[in-house]
Structures are given as C-alpha cells and as structure tokens.
Amino acid sequence: MARQADRRAALRMRLIDAAERTIAAEGLAALKARDLAREAGCAVGMIYNLFAHLDELVLCVGSRTLAMLEVVLASARSPEGEGSSEEAVAELVRLALAYLDFAAAHTIRWRALFEHRMAPGRPLPEWFIEQQRVLFAQIERPLTALLPEFDRGARRIFARTLFSAVHGIVALGLEEKLVSLPMPDIRTQLAATVRAIAAGRAELRAAARGPAQS
Amino acid sequence: MARQADRRAALRMRLIDAAERTIAAEGLAALKARDLAREAGCAVGMIYNLFAHLDELVLCVGSRTLAMLEVVLASARSPEGEGSSEEAVAELVRLALAYLDFAAAHTIRWRALFEHRMAPGRPLPEWFIEQQRVLFAQIERPLTALLPEFDRGARRIFARTLFSAVHGIVALGLEEKLVSLPMPDIRTQLAATVRAIAAGRAELRAAARGPAQS
DNA sequence: CACCGCGTTGAACGCCGTTCAAGAAAAACA
DNA sequence: TGTTTTTCTTGAACGGCGTTCAACGCGGTG
Numbered sequence: 001m002a003r004q005a006d007r008r009a010a011l012r013m014r015l016i017d018a019a020e021r022t023i024a025a026e027g028l029a030a031l032k033a034r035d036l037a038r039e040a041g042c043a044v045g046m047i048y049n050l051f052a053h054l055d056e057l058v059l060c061v062g063s064r065t066l067a068m069l070e071v072v073l074a075s076a077r078s079p080e081g082e083g084s085s086e087e088a089v090a091e092l093v094r095l096a097l098a099y100l101d102f103a104a105a106h107t108i109r110w111r112a113l114f115e116h117r118m119a120p121g122r123p124l125p126e127w128f129i130e131q132q133r134v135l136f137a138q139i140e141r142p143l144t145a146l147l148p149e150f151d152r153g154a155r156r157i158f159a160r161t162l163f164s165a166v167h168g169i170v171a172l173g174l175e176e177k178l179v180s181l182p183m184p185d186i187r188t189q190l191a192a193t194v195r196a197i198a199a200g201r202a203e204l205r206a207a208a209r210g211p212a213q214s
Numbered sequence: 215m216a217r218q219a220d221r222r223a224a225l226r227m228r229l230i231d232a233a234e235r236t237i238a239a240e241g242l243a244a245l246k247a248r249d250l251a252r253e254a255g256c257a258v259g260m261i262y263n264l265f266a267h268l269d270e271l272v273l274c275v276g277s278r279t280l281a282m283l284e285v286v287l288a289s290a291r292s293p294e295g296e297g298s299s300e301e302a303v304a305e306l307v308r309l310a311l312a313y314l315d316f317a318a319a320h321t322i323r324w325r326a327l328f329e330h331r332m333a334p335g336r337p338l339p340e341w342f343i344e345q346q347r348v349l350f351a352q353i354e355r356p357l358t359a360l361l362p363e364f365d366r367g368a369r370r371i372f373a374r375t376l377f378s379a380v381h382g383i384v385a386l387g388l389e390e391k392l393v394s395l396p397m398p399d400i401r402t403q404l405a406a407t408v409r410a411i412a413a414g415r416a417e418l419r420a421a422a423r424g425p426a427q428s
Numbered sequence: 429c430a431c432c433g434c435g436t437t438g439a440a441c442g443c444c445g446t447t448c449a450a451g452a453a454a455a456a457c458a
Numbered sequence: 459t460g461t462t463t464t465t466c467t468t469g470a471a472c473g474g475c476g477t478t479c480a481a482c483g484c485g486g487t488g
Contacts, residue, residue: 004454004466029331033445043468048446115329117243124391132391157395161383161403168382169375177338177346181371189375192417200410204403218435218485247476257437262477 012050014040020061024109028058028116055118059128062113065106066131072102073138088146089198095139096166096194097187103170104183114171139163146198150205158204162197169193226264228254234275238323242272242330269332273342276327279320280345286316287352302360303412309353310380310408311401317384318397328385353377360412364419372418376411383407 018039022031033054037044051057076094078087103110118124139159147155173186181189197204232253236245247268251258265271290308292301317324332338353373361369387400395403411418 008466029334032443034443044445045447045468046466049467054445115331117329120243129391157399157403160386160395161407164383164386165379165407166382168380168385169378171382172374172378177343181374185371189371189418192414193375193379193411195417196411196414197407200406200413203406203409222435246474248474251438258476259437259478260435263436268476 008050011040011042011046015042015047015050015057016060016064019057020064020109023058023061023112024106027108028112031058053119053122055116055122058112058116059125061109062116063128063131065109065113066135068106069099069102070135070138072098073135078142083145085146088142089195091142092139092146092162092198093191093194095142096190099166100170100173100187100190103174107174136160136163147201147205154205158201161204162194165193165197166190222264225254225256225260229256229261229264229271230274230278233271234278234323237272237275237326238320241322242326245272267333267336269330269336272326272330273339275323276330277342277345279323279327280349282320283313283316284349284352286312287349292356297359299360302356303409305356306353306360306376306412307405307408309356310404313380314384314387314401314404317388321388350374350377361415361419368419372415375418376408379407379411380404 015036018036019031021039022035031054033044033047036057037047047054047057051060073095076091076098078091136156136159139162140155143150143155143159147158150158169186169190173181173190229250232250233245235253236249245268247258247261250271251261261268261271265274287309290305290312292305350370350373353376354369357364357369357373361372364372383400383404387395387404
C-alpha cells in the first residue's frame, strides 16, 4: 500500500507543527529533538529519517513565517493601476508599518527568522533563499512607479537599502534593552524615516551607479 | 601575601584574552569552557570561580568591542566649535561610515555583540547597558547642532532611529546571503541614506512629539 | 614539623544533537 | 497461506557541551 508514505507525510507535518508551536511560543532555543519526538509521537531517531537535521525543521518553520509575511505585506498593496509617486510612497509606508505590526504581533517567531544560523559549512538551501527573494519583490513592485528611470539593478539596490533601514528600526524598536519607545512612537518614527529615504531617492540613485566617496 | 589576588587577577585577564581571541577569530559559537581553560592554563572549574558563567566572559569581550567602537567613532568627530548643520550632517555621515568600516574590519567580533543573548532570566548587567548609552551619546552630540529646537528626549529618539537604520544597512550589507553588494556601493548607499534621514528631520521631530497615524 | 583552612582541581552530572545496531513491520515470493 | 527478504522504525548509546562539587594539596599558622 501507499499507506507507508502517507503515514510518513503525516508525521512530517506533525513534526513541523510541533516545531512551529515551540518556536512561536518559546523561541529557537527551546526547540529540542526529544520534546519534538514526544509531542509528535515518534522516536527521536525518526526525526532524522524525515529531516537531515534540526536546522531543516527550523527552516520549514521559517518558511511558514515568510508565508505569513507575504500575506500581510500583500494586504498593504495599493489598488491596481495607481501610478503616482505619492501613492508609491504611501504604499512603501504601509509596507513598513505592516512589517512592524507583524514583527510586534509575532515577535518570537519573527526573531527566530533572523537569529537562526545554519551549522557551519551547510549553506542555506536554494528554495529558502528563493522565498526571501519573492518577499523582496513585494518591495520592488511599488518602486517601479517611484523610480521609473532606475534600471532593475538600481531598483533592487534601493529596495535592499530601504528594507535594511526599516528592518533595523523594527528590530531595535522591539528590543527590550535600551530605553524602549512606546509602539505608537515607533510607528511614526518608522513612517517618517521611510518618507525621508523616499524623498532622498535622487541621491540614492546616484549612489547606486557612481563609485564610493570618503 | 597578596600574591594570591594577583595571580587570580592575571588569570582573569588571560581568560578574557583567550575568549577575545576565540570570539574575534571564530565567533561566539566556538567559545568552549574546556578550550578556554586549556588556553589560559587552568582547570575548567576555575573559570567559575572568576566568572559567574560563560555569559559574563562574553560580556567582558563585548565590552572591549564597545571600547574599540568608542575610539573609532571618536575619530569621526568634527573639529571643535563648528556648529553649522551642514557640518553636523557631514559628521553623522562620517560616524555611519566609521561604523560600517569597523563592522567590516571586525565582522565576527562585531556580530558577536548582537547575536549574543543572555540565558533566560538573567538580565544584562547595568554596567554593560551604561557602556552602550555612552556610545549612543556620541551620536546625540552632533544632533545638538543639527536639531537645536529638539528637546533632549526628542534628540534621543532621533538618534535611536538614525542608529537603527544605519545598523540595519550595515548588518544586511555584511550578510553573505542574498545578493550582496560590493563594499563601495554599500558605503554610498549608507551615506546617502544618512543624508536623506537628516534632511527629513522636520517630519521626524513631528513624529517624536505627536501621536501615531495609520 | 604538624596541622588546618581554603583556593583549586578535574571527574562527574545532566542535557544536548545525532547515530546505528537490532528489532519490528511490510513486501516479495513459493 | 507460510517463509524469506527487504525496508522502515526504534531508543540506547556516543561524543560534546556548560556547570558543579567532593576531594586534594598548598600556604600560612601554632
């Protein structure tokens, strides 16, 4: 029968579910092979028949987190057809705030996405990198209207810079150490920063083409 | 004799030195109690007579990294007495680039500063937080000239936002995953972003005072 | 020289991810 | 169906980790 394969697939799912629950509730460090096996109802060794190592399981959970982010960011999109740069800036602000809200609502699982490092020597699998690229594409989309004269490469660089800045503000904003701001203040800081970077896009295009300066 | 205390102090230093070498060369994950003891010439148990736990040793190395950063950022200061806002912006750009250069030159030890998490339940010691505050003060200094009408609190918030954005760009810029930019491009992106945020300071002040908006 | 208190030691503890010999279950065959 | 072969599953065992603590030895004292 094909029962065997079904049971394996079901167990695989149960393991990912269990890992997801743990990571979302207690963070990466709380993920233990023995707990996982007990919760999914199998032997510890079975985990290694279905996954190469625990890192792979962590990546599966990370993939789910990225999927959640995709949905959230998609809901920040502008209505079709609008092409003004004001609307593009507004969309970028909505994207940034949506990112902040997601990180605030799912802090622990969101942190796991960035704290996790593969064991040395094992690179990130291609499918995971591809999923990140898909997310980045959501940022590049409104940039087409905002920066019509940029080529694809320059837009990608701009998107990268913008995301990095937004991510930095969100990450430090949710950190408990250092005097932390109340959430509404973080929101306004973030929105203002995105608008400022968008307003300074001329310089950033020059930067994306020309060489460095001291 | 007081010989005993001297020997203990010397051993303490040797342990911190060994930990620093390891963290700078191979990163946080490579730090092992047994290696440390061997390298410093003592028993594993001795480490726990001089430090409460390995985390404390990691913090000592982190403190040295922060001290290195203080020196590097201090060298980006403007000459005394200059008070124009153009000069203030230039100083902020120099600070950001100095930060980037430091992170690029000492990537592994710099990463250790941010990747490290205390064991659950044990908060960061006050002296460590204070040292971070001193560093932040270096950013707030040029802001006095740039934002004379801001009160101290608003300046602190602006400094925090600015640093977060800079840190984000530096951190993602040095990440190997995702298409990575050549260093000169990162420099120009970073400089342009700092100038853009500084140029948008009016909005950021409003943000630091007023309430949030969607 | 004998004694004692205390700083130092490293074997031992508990926990971790990962492996693999052996047992159980399924498949193939007669 | 009974028997053999293959394949999957299991959990005790392995090596390595941070941390502890009973025991040891050494410096200071009587």
